[in-house]
């Protein structure tokens with residue numbers, strides 16, 4: 001085999017590897033070009049986001065129903081998602097994706113939620129029904145981190 005053909009073979013192998021492998025680290029699961037990690041430890045919303053940040057990730061940004069179906073398949077429990085109330089007026093009904101601070105265009109609220117029960121429910125959990133609920137950020141839940149490959 002010439003050096004040239006050996007180089008071509010190596011390039012083809014690497015190319016196929018990049019296309020075929022999930023490219024997520026151990027413990028992370030690939031879906032649609034992103035990697036996801038389930039944090040079983042229960043933490044406040046801020047601590048959960050910090051734990052994700054420490055792994056170059058962010059609290060999961062649920063962009064659509066397909067991603068929601070995937071993530072709720074990873075964790076059959078309540079958990080934090082990366083969405084919280086915008087700090088305008090104290091009682092706004094604008095919800096931000098904390099990863100990029102854009103307003104949530106996809107939402108999936110439980111019936112009668114968000115209800116801001118007690119006036120301090122500014123963070124969002126997914127219930128076992130796979131629907132969203134606003135909840136106090138100081139509550140301690142499991143969480144899911146997301147990052148690009």
Ligand SMILES: [Ca+2]
Pocket residue numbers: 034060061062063067146
């Ligand atoms: Ca996402």
Ligand SMILES: [Ca+2]
Pocket residue numbers: 113114115116117121133134135
């Ligand atoms: Ca609520």
